[in-house]
Amino acid sequence: MARSKKKSIDEIPSVLPAGPGRNSFFEDVYDVVSQIPRGRITSYGAIAFYLGSKSSARMVGWAMNASFHSRPKVPAHRVVNRNGMLSGKAHFATPDLMQQLLEKEGITVQNDTVTDFEKIFWDPATQLTV
DNA sequence: TTGTTGACCTCTT
């Protein structure tokens, strides 16, 4: 890698689902993440699995990056990796912002990792009840 | 149009 640090995505290709038009992976991700209850967190893989493609976890992360440009800002800080680690904290306005937001929600974070991750874990496949 | 990159996850060595 070369540490590009390029943050493009001027505008999101498709805004939030304005109806029964959810055809993009991004829209589905936004929909799920937006429904994450306060004080709860989920993982990229869980969302990807819920959407049907468990291996597409990377796209979820990419969607999160784009979510900063989307109008209905989604709680991206509530999405962490499989280990419960704040992998995307560096992509926030400030590296500490993500942890601050989580702590504000009542979530304890230690060493960039959410404590009781399994306890506050929010599984879309179970909660959303397909 | 092709090649590389990316907020990940899982299997294999």
Add this chain to the structure above:
DNA sequence: CAAGAGGCCAACA
């Protein structure tokens, strides 16, 4: 037990 490689889909150069 730790490290490496592959796979997924989309966007950028």
